Amino acid sequence: MRAKLLAVLCSLKLTLVLLVSGLVVVFIGTVAQADEGLYYAQARYFKSWVVSGFSFFGHKVPLPLPGGYLIGTLLLANLTAAHIQRLKVSWKKSGILLTHAGLILLLLGQLGTDMLSIESAMRLEEGETKNYSEDFQSNELVFIDTSDPKDDSVVSVPESFLARGGTIADKRMPLEVRVKHYWPNCDLEERPPAGSVPAAATHGMFTNRVVHALKPDDTDSRARAAAVVEFTSSKGSHGTFLLATRGSAPQLLEFNGSIYHLSMLFAPALGGHQIVVADPGAGRDADPEMVPESEFAKHPEVTLKRLPLTMRVRGFWPRCVLYRELPKEAVFPEVTQGAFGGIAIAPRPIVKDMENRNLPAAELELLDNGKSLGTWLVAVSSSARQTVSAGGKTYEVAMRFRRHYTPYSFTLLKFTHDKYRGTEIPKDFRARVRVEHPAKGDAREVDIWMNNPLRYEGLTYFQASFDKDNDQRERKVTILQVVSNPSWLTPYFACVIVGVGLTVQFMIHFVGFIRKRPAAAPKAA
């Protein structure tokens, strides 16, 4: 039996089957990236032992496939076993031995890279110092003891613990955590107060808002004026808009093939709030049409002077707060502690593409020696500071992108983003950072730019991206990709070994060929 197994393991047929399987899995895994997303497809097809069912051009196929790890491991075993069994160690075959050793190292190195490498991102604003990077995918629940004046003590609970549910208890944790609910991806929405009314806008940027009118003595820093306005002509309605003061960009009304800008502004010099209809195509000096509050409060239906439109003000609130209308699937966690008392959760589908990431949240009951301290909501999407007191100490509690700390820090001194003159084509992204490693007494400035990463203390820092609003920022932002890959050198060594092996084998044959070549025939007399 063992002999048969060994014979199979050493066989060339197995090599062929594995190579063909590899081709099939690479093809299916690549095609599946369109349906499942790059990250998930890579994890499911290439970084796994068995693939249970696969996607093929949008169709689900309920057949198992060998995963990348299984094929790689069997190839490694096949190569090693065949090598040991068939090849005899001799100088004549030293080149082949070296080549095979290089291939084995390559396979092992790739396995090591897949299983041990960690990729994360460090977002730095000019002048900002950080000693950690944040994981691209993983999140963590943390309890931070900030009582020490110098250091913070952090207990990090992986998100997977929350996803499992139940109670999380560990003697290293300051308290127990009972997971009441966990949402792998969601939005936090503010709950509109009772009495809020839907604006029922059909067009514009506020089609899903409800309006909460404020009383005169209500203080709310978000207070603004708003009006629901319908525009009609002889052809019928051209849309109902919710117009509001404070920071809202003009909304666009399409009429007769032209685009008009609608807005509301507060102009005390002109008698209060104004509904403004502007024609951006009429030139810089053209005055917009302004309908003051004093007019539309008396006559909700106003015929515009410069456009053949009638404006009907269906509602006006001089002081109000706009809330997003909650989706039907929104849930209301029973939060009794912390910063999220009036929050609703709007669950969202799990995202799998590389451009977006899931933003989980959890409703947690915290217990101190079995005694409930209340229910907190933690969410990756909010940095609101929340605390909990237990055992005579106060801890910050938060859910955040998983952090990877280093004993050294980076300070972004300057970020430059050069483009080719007269174009938007990037020429150079460059971050000048100061690296400080107190334990080593190291303090130096280095440039990190495209294709010129910084390798420091086992990590590689790539100039990966920047903030899309950098043009609007005084302090620019860079995003460095941080890669920890303990086996990053193995492909280089492997390639050198394979190259040397092939050269040696070639030279052995070449020298043998030269030696065996018959001596040149004597020249004819």
Next chain:
Amino acid sequence: MKLQHAQTPARHAARIFARAALVVACVFAGCRRDELQVYRVPKPPAPVVSAAKADPHGGGRPHIHSKAPAGWTDAGATRTRVANFSLTRDGQSAEIAVMPFPGMGGTDLQFVNLWREQLKLPAATEEELLKFMTRIVVNRQQGKLFDVTGPPPSGEGQRQDRIIVAVVPVDGLTWFFKLTGDAALVDKEKPAFVEFLKTVEFADDEHGPSTSPAPATAAAGMPVWDLPAAWKEQQPPDMILRSFASTGDAGKKVDITVSKFSGPAGGVQANADRWRTQVGLGPMDAAELAKLPVLDLAAGKATLVDVSGVSARTGERTRIIGAIVPDRGETWFFKLMGDVDVAERERPSFVKFVQSVKFAAQ
């Protein structure tokens, strides 16, 4: 037979390989497992203040850099005025106000007639407009200068007023520079006003003169504290950094707020008197001021003010317990206000809360 011959070393090697593979697999599997971690990290440095460009539509407060002529007294910014000056000479007075409005779109005639109405003049016609308007350039931006003089005084003790306004649109904002006051003084001051306009720079950064005692953002240098478990965080009103509430029976409650202002912000007495006024009490004398208790904090001291009375706003019995804490050129205010019974219950928690405050970078 050849296979048999090769089995012994091959089997041995295969066994070694299998064991090695098992070890490697275990190591790799162990490395990838999610684990609870405990670690210590140095405290994070104070975050840099966000530097987004001021949003012309209201996202940030726009401001100017300028040089005021001699004799103008800075009267401080207000909600609508980013700069405000007053001027008094020979018994006559005038004021200069700088006001930005987002997306202002009124016509020149509307503006002129608004000011003519303020001066009790009849409305001007489109044809008359040019009589009141000239062109002007402010910080390389084209603007218009309007000059409207009111009617002559009709009797003893009355004055003639004049309004001069420069209107300059810049990046979605319309800036109004308005000089208004006694016609004679405005006439004398007009050259200085025009010189002042030449010094104006429209700022698109967050540096330069502070235009209002706006509270710092929550992220910038917020202190840490031990929050009593019964307090619930609530939406802070304008000018307040953090706000909490504690409730009692029958809907009674107290609000606890945290705010910060640059400088002494009026000092202890002015703020204590302000709080006293809010509960219907008069100002305190020097002896009462000297008796105010002082709390020792981790760094620094807090002056505690504790007053009860009837709220001037609600007419209900109200208590205010406030702590005034100076810290490196700024003054922090921690204030508990609300129902007297709930305030009495929460007083020890409030004092503990204030004593637990630790300011950033200490």
